[in-house]
Amino acid sequence: MIIQESDSMPRKPSYDRNKLIEQARDLFWTRGWAGTSLKDLEAALKMKPGSFYAAFGSKENLFDLALQKYASDGRMRLQLLSDHHGPLGALQRLPLLVISSDDAPAKACMLSKTLLELQAHGHPLAERASDLLLEMEAQFCALFEQAQTQQLISTARKPQDLARRFQSDLLGLRISAERNGINATLIAEELVRGLASL
Amino acid sequence: MIIQESDSMPRKPSYDRNKLIEQARDLFWTRGWAGTSLKDLEAALKMKPGSFYAAFGSKENLFDLALQKYASDGRMRLQLLSDHHGPLGALQRLPLLVISSDDAPAKACMLSKTLLELQAHGHPLAERASDLLLEMEAQFCALFEQAQTQQLISTARKPQDLARRFQSDLLGLRISAERNGINATLIAEELVRGLASL
């Protein structure tokens, strides 16, 4: 029941907590909140109920950790993209990246999936997803602002509006990519073309 | 157990089947598949379990009926819009309409919500939603084709591509509209502006 309380540890946990959170994130990402049972988690993480609850407290708490990991990984990836290719280059590369990365367990955005599933229930996790979506939008906004400052795009439209529109299109693209028999690459390329002509 | 089998009926059902399906559709639309329990349905439709199963067979079957009603109502609405305002007018009016209609129980598209929730489980209802999304896309495609034939928009891009992009943006718009604190009207207006300059 107590994980890592005292400094001198008689017995260390036999797992890598961070890896477990990543595995849980992948499961939740693909199957959603209600679609992921504790049996699923126990099987994927190879943990018995007791260990699971000692380590994470509850399914809800683990989902929250998974959401935060999802968001912070995404944020870091975009930041890296911006470091290497500039603000506009990052925004242009993102659409194709999110729908073609092979290691991701799903194409659709985990935040939007969570929001759609749980918002109607007033579930705390929906609010968390909502907050993280706002953070994402703010990051987009900052990049558009930099792109304008560096005169890479026109200043005709407010960065805030550009960011909102971009995020909306991106969410739509990622749903389209989740569908079978839809060539989302074409949509992504059009989206990027739209960015180029701003 | 037998509903409407013989012509001469000793006792007619006391409910309006179509209205029940609409009520169920609204519940499923907002709360999703797993998020809607039979207790919820029994309360909303004012039916005891026995009547429910006599009338609809199963929760899954009712959800299927609800999906079909959702899709056919949407299809008819768009057709009416086209009759009154032409193909381009219909496509231009749709975005603002779907995010601002007060009678709809949710902003996001029920088909996309169903797809996102159930696709990973290989659930039959996800396949149904997928089929209906394809039908919707086909309807968009036909309207874009008519708009080109009537020389309302350029023929530079294939109607199929225009339809796919439009549907993708619309799905994104509707998710954005579902969020709190997001002014989706601005996104919708931009989307419509994009259509005007095709």
Next chain:
DNA sequence: GTCTTTCTTGAGTGATCGCTCAAGTATATT
């Protein structure tokens, strides 16, 4: 080796899930 602290185990909790069915009730036909 002994002790102490912590992690692991898994049978089992009450609650809720979708669903069944035997009994009761209502109505058109005769």
Next chain:
DNA sequence: AATATACTTGAGCGATCACTCAAGAAAGAC
């Protein structure tokens, strides 16, 4: 009124849900 047929009722089914906890196993401290 009697009968036949079909709808309504609601207690309760087995299965699964997220979760608990007492007992056992492992490892650092001494």
